[in-house]
Amino acid sequence: MEQHQNELRRAAARAFAESLDQLQKTLQADGKPPTTAQTQPEKAAPVSSSNSNSTPTRPALADWEAAVADIEQFIEARRSD
Secondary structure (H helix, E strand, C coil): CHHHHHHHHHHHHHHHHHHHHHHHHHHCCCCCCCCHHHHCCCCCCCCCCCCCCCCCCCCCHHHHHHHHHHHHHHHHHHHHC
16 A cells, blocks of 8 residues: 555655646746647546445545655755756
8 A cells, every 4th residue: 555655645746746846937038928739738647446336535634744845855856956
């Protein structure tokens, strides 16, 4: 189960990084209005689940804390580059 959570975190981190990159590109635009491609969010790739018939469960507080820690670590790494 921990491996599944790690896979979900990696997928979320990738999607978050892509969103940050897209936001950065949008904010650094040269004052032009955004194009249609920029205003439509990309659809995230579905994360495969070992039990696709199960109902979604609400993440535990520890999961949210781990996700926040991962995001903070990612942001700090990006700032130091």
